[in-house]
Amino acid sequence: DVKVTQSSRYLVKRTGEKVFLECVQDMDHENMFWYRQDPGLGLRLIYFSYDVKMKEKGDIPEGYSVSREKKERFSLILESASTNQTSMYLCASSFAGNYEQYFGPGTRLTVT
Amino acid sequence: DQQVKQNSPSLSVQEGRISILNCDYTNSMFDYFLWYKKYPAEGPTFLISISSIKDKNEDGRFTVFLNKSAKHLSLHIVPSQPGDSAVYFCAAGGQNDMRFGAGTRLTVKP
Structure with missing residues (x-):
């Protein structure tokens, strides 16, 4: 069964902290994605990766960075968390050449 | 700018009736x-999904219709069941350039 896991379901951090969100998939997918979901805005792509050590900016990369050292793991990093980064963060993965993405359960991050 | 729009934030339907969720997109290059x-x-x-070369795809109770000239797609659920109550997101684009709508919350009442 397809599985995408995210390290935390809920996270509370202070402004200025460095935050790491981890995502692991066990499907040997080439592509991995990070989205944030906000009310009225749907899912917006932050970064994606189509191979180990490769990354591409999505629509809203400002304030974020990513790391993909292994095929199964894709990390999202908030270098200095701000209150406007309070959101639901969703990780997804897919096979190369395939449109269907598999999502993790999400991490609800609150920055105070 | 939102390239994929779901203009109805919520929809309420009686069990057994049809649910129709709508989605509009702006980019004519979207192919899936x-x-x-x-x-x-x-x-x-x-x-469920549909490619731009088709105008209809059916899977059990779920059917997606695509109208390319109107840049519009819709999801039909017949008959609707209480377990269908959820948020439905429409997505459009290419393999690494998928854009999502804001979602429609469907409530199916028994």
Whole structure:
């Protein structure tokens, strides 16, 4: 069964902290994605990766960075968390050449 | 700018009736369209898709219709069941350039 896991379901951090969100998939997918979901805005792509050590900016990369050292793991990093980064963060993965993405359960991050 | 729009934030339907969820997009280069379903505290799960070369795709109770000239797609659920109550996201684009709508919350009343 397809599985995408995210390290935390809920996270509370202070402004200025460095935050790491981890995502692991066990499907040997080439592509991995990070989205944030906000009310009225749907899912917006932050970064994606189509191979180990490769990354591409999505629509809203400002304030974020990513790391993909292994095929199964894709990390999202908030270098200095701000209150406007309070959101639901969703990780997804897919096979190369395939449109269907598999999502993790999400991490609800609150920055105070 | 939102390239994929779901103009109805919510929809309420009686069990057994048809649910119709709508989605509009702006980019004529989009070549693939998907619907995802999301329950609370879970990530979205794939429901049904359609490529731009087709105008209809059916899977059991779920049918997606694509009108390329109007840049519009819709999801029909017949008959609707209480377990269909969820948020439905429309997505459109290419393999690494998928854009999502804001979602429509469907409530199916017994």
